[in-house]
Amino acid sequence: MADTAHQQAMHPASDSIELLVLRDPDGPLEIHLLIDGVPCTATEFIVDSGAGWxxxxxxxxxxxxxxxxxxxxxxxxxxxxxxxxxxxxxxxx
Known part of the structure; x- marks a missing residue:
């Protein structure tokens, strides 16, 4: 099955939005946004009022x-x- 056909089978509705977050407890987050499987540019806003501010x-x-x-x-x-x-x-x- 081709990748596109596989994606359509897995996500039959259009406008599938996926947000992937890799959290390093000692470093920055790595965030990826995909719409219909296509990587998109995103501006991240993280509100984390933990210790140190x-x-x-x-x-x-x-x-x-x-x-x-x-x-x-x-x-x-x-x-x-x-x-x-x-x-x-x-x-x-």
Whole structure:
């Protein structure tokens, strides 16, 4: 079976979206986005308020993310940044 025919058999609906994430606990994430099996460029926004952030660093990351986000993504990010899980670990937040 050809690759395309195999993909259609596995994913009969069009607009199949796959998000692959490889997490290195001591390094960056590797993220791949595929639409209908075709790799696409994506802008990643990771809201992770774990230990090690200062309030100034956190505010700078938030502002940078919001400046790059689409209107739809900005709406979600504003909610996430308002009170993210783990925010108690941001020093003096």
């Amino acid at each position: 200062t309030p100034d660093e956190w505010a700078q990351k938030r502002d940078t993310d919001l400046s790059m986000a689409s209107d739809a993504a900005r709406t979600i990010l504003l909610q996430w940044y308002d009170c993210p899980p783990g925010s108690q670990y941001v020093t003096d937040m």
